[in-house]
Amino acid sequence: MFHFSNLVRSKGDPKIISTGPSSLTSADRLARGLGWFSIALGTLELLAPHRVTHALGMHGREGLVRAYGVRELLAGVMTLSVEKKAGLWGRVAGDGLDMVTLLGEVRPSNPRAGTVLAALVMVGGVTMLDYIAAKDVAAQHDPRRGRKRLYSDRSGFPKGLTAARSAALPRPTNSPATT
Amino acid sequence: MKALVWHGKEDIRCDTVSDPEIEHARDAIIKVTSCAICGSDLHLFHNYIPAMMPGDIMGHETMGEVVEVGSGVDGKLKKGDRIVVPFTIICGECEQCRRGNFSVCETTNRNKHLAEKVFGHTTAGLFGYTHLTGGYPGGQAEYLRVPYADATHIKVPDGMSDEQALFLSDIFPTGWQGAAQCDIEPDDTVAVWGCGPVGQMAIRSAILLGAKQVVAIDRIPERLAMAEAGGAITINFDKESVVERLNELTDNKGPEKCIDCVGFESHISMAQPDSVLDRAKQMFMLENDRPHALREIIYVCRPGGIVSIPGVYSGFSDMVPMGALMNKGLTIRTGQTHVNRWTDELKRRIEEGQIDPSFVITHTVPLAQGPEMYRTFRDKQDSCVKVVLKP
Numbered sequence: 001m002f003h004f005s006n007l008v009r010s011k012g013d014p015k016i017i018s019t020g021p022s023s024l025t026s027a028d029r030l031a032r033g034l035g036w037f038s039i040a041l042g043t044l045e046l047l048a049p050h051r052v053t054h055a056l057g058m059h060g061r062e063g064l065v066r067a068y069g070v071r072e073l074l075a076g077v078m079t080l081s082v083e084k085k086a087g088l089w090g091r092v093a094g095d096g097l098d099m100v101t102l103l104g105e106v107r108p109s110n111p112r113a114g115t116v117l118a119a120l121v122m123v124g125g126v127t128m129l130d131y132i133a134a135k136d137v138a139a140q141h142d143p144r145r146g147r148k149r150l151y152s153d154r155s156g157f158p159k160g161l162t163a164a165r166s167a168a169l170p171r172p173t174n175s176p177a178t179t
Numbered sequence: 180m181k182a183l184v185w186h187g188k189e190d191i192r193c194d195t196v197s198d199p200e201i202e203h204a205r206d207a208i209i210k211v212t213s214c215a216i217c218g219s220d221l222h223l224f225h226n227y228i229p230a231m232m233p234g235d236i237m238g239h240e241t242m243g244e245v246v247e248v249g250s251g252v253d254g255k256l257k258k259g260d261r262i263v264v265p266f267t268i269i270c271g272e273c274e275q276c277r278r279g280n281f282s283v284c285e286t287t288n289r290n291k292h293l294a295e296k297v298f299g300h301t302t303a304g305l306f307g308y309t310h311l312t313g314g315y316p317g318g319q320a321e322y323l324r325v326p327y328a329d330a331t332h333i334k335v336p337d338g339m340s341d342e343q344a345l346f347l348s349d350i351f352p353t354g355w356q357g358a359a360q361c362d363i364e365p366d367d368t369v370a371v372w373g374c375g376p377v378g379q380m381a382i383r384s385a386i387l388l389g390a391k392q393v394v395a396i397d398r399i400p401e402r403l404a405m406a407e408a409g410g411a412i413t414i415n416f417d418k419e420s421v422v423e424r425l426n427e428l429t430d431n432k433g434p435e436k437c438i439d440c441v442g443f444e445s446h447i448s449m450a451q452p453d454s455v456l457d458r459a460k461q462m463f464m465l466e467n468d469r470p471h472a473l474r475e476i477i478y479v480c481r482p483g484g485i486v487s488i489p490g491v492y493s494g495f496s497d498m499v500p501m502g503a504l505m506n507k508g509l510t511i512r513t514g515q516t517h518v519n520r521w522t523d524e525l526k527r528r529i530e531e532g533q534i535d536p537s538f539v540i541t542h543t544v545p546l547a548q549g550p551e552m553y554r555t556f557r558d559k560q561d562s563c564v565k566v567v568l569k570p
């Protein structure tokens with residue numbers, strides 16, 4: 001594979017030949033995908049709310065859609081950050097809000113009720129993904145994973161703590177060894 | 180060869196890369212026998228330090244055997260020598276090097292123009308760190324090219340194991356410098372924030388330098404236990420008030436000497452609202468650092484005291500209490516470590532058996548497991564304190 005950065009390395013510096021396994025876990029990658037999805041949706045809702053309201057028969061609610069766009073962007077930035085767990089739970093809560101709003105639009109008077117139903121199904125699917133990602137990220141990065149050990153025997157002082165404390169004391173000047 | 184390569188935030192891979200080659204006369208190449216992951220690597224892992232580039236090789240705590248030397252190394256090193264590589268690349272000749280200010284060597288940063296723009300003046304070249312400090316490939320790899328190798332090395336005495344010698348590259352002198360620049364006196368209370376590897380070394384250094392009492396602050400039980408084993412009184416900041424406890428331990432006067440071994444990624448906790456605000460600002464690039472520990476230090480430190488900051492700060496920190504700092508007449512000392520300034524003394528202390536820095540190692544694994552160990556170390560899983568990698 002072509003690696004752009006190889007072009008700018010100086011002569012003696014190593015260049016990538018092939019890449020190996022990454023520190024990113026499966027949940028990290030899913031979170032990253034959802035983070036970018038959030039950014040894309042947020043941008044659409046913020047910049048082109050009419051498209052959304054038109055498709056869903058929600059005319060006049062552009063302000064609300066814009067606000068949701070800001071929410072999506074915030075959750076997206078957080079999900080793409082190291083604090084992805086908080087971002088993902090934020091997304092799950094946002095999904096809930098989306099569903100409540102959409103449910104309100106499923107009325108016989110809405111000529112677009114069919115689209116709203118489809119949107120509901122979609123949001124349901126995304127919610128599942130968000131939930132799975134949030135659970136998995138939390139589990140994979142849980143500090144309680146692995147063995148629990150205390151290191152109460154690791155003073156680092158081979159001669160013991162008392163000897164270490166006295167290392168700094170001024171040495172007696174008239175000790176027999178030095179006279 | 181195999182190397183741990185930075186590809187982006189939280190994305191470190193064990194890649195196959197070409198072997199390093201001698202580029203300048205003063206270069207040498209070592210075959211790495213041991214290397215370690217540092218808390219500073221976590222700042223890069225999180226992509227908080229600007230000017231990293233995909234393809235950068237990580238690692239600045241490295242040792243190994245010299246396999247090739249350039250024509251200008253001038254007999255100072257020869258094939259077969261066992262050396263520890265200090266993380267600061269030094270020329271040994273410039274004015275700063277002659278003063279012992281090795282981490283601000285004026286010669287070795289090959290991207291001086293960048294450093295001058297960002298810091299005002301250049302600092303030394305560093306291994307496996309940002310392009311602001313030269314973008315030199317790091318030592319979490321099978322081979323490492325050491326620039327200015329005639330000066331940038333520490334010879335390992337016969338009989339000293341890799342584990343005993345490795346941390347002369349960084350964390351031992353870093354903890355030591357953190358304590359030494361506190362000018363510790365026999366009546367002093369020295370408080371150390373952060374019980375990671377650097378904090379552990381600072382605690383032992385403060386003991387060896389004769390502090391009356393050393394207090395260590397963190398919230399991770401196994402790190403606090405290790406701190407206690409090293410002679411510190413411990414404070415778990417999740418369970419008690421750091422300021423109250425420190426005042427209690429010092430007749431309400433505060434510790435004379437405070438060492439920040441946390442740096443700019445202070446824990447985020449609802450109990451510390453400033454840390455949450457910092458994180459929010461950091462996310463939207465309104466602030467670089469989360470300096471909660473530093474704020475606490477300046478607040479609790481005894482008037483006339485010394486604040487020593489080995490913990491790394493990356494850029495701009497908000498709401499640092501300058502009023503308290505100024506009015507209490509505190510002295511601040513900081514810096515990347517002048518590793519070679521301390522080498523002889525620390526080598527001697529290891530040889531005399533005063534200290535064995537290997538106590539801090541909790542995990543030793545093959546290099547190929549590096550990517551997952553970054554996670555383990557960052558997430559504090561498996562009671563991980565310090566990871567050593569064997570290529």
Ligand SMILES: NC(=O)c1ccc[n+]([C@@H]2O[C@H](COP(=O)([O-])OP(=O)(O)OC[C@H]3O[C@@H](n4cnc5c(N)ncnc54)[C@H](O)[C@@H]3O)[C@@H](O)[C@H]2O)c1
Pocket residue numbers: 217218219220221222349350353372373374375376377378396397398399402416440441442443444445446471472488489490491492514515516
């Ligand atoms: N000056 C230098 O040359 C130099 C060299 C090496 C490392 N460092 C820096 O030293 C710092 C520590 O390195 P490390 O390897 O020990 O890393 P580490 O991440 O393992 O340790 C940091 C410790 O601080 C604790 N902590 C977080 N917030 C705290 C708070 N508010 N109060 C008290 N403790 C808190 C964490 O629980 C952790 O144990 C890092 O910033 C690193 O970049 C500097």
Ligand SMILES: [Zn+2]
Pocket residue numbers: 217218219220239240266349350
């Ligand atoms: Zn380091």
Ligand SMILES: [Zn+2]
Pocket residue numbers: 269270271272273274275276277284285286287
């Ligand atoms: Zn120099």
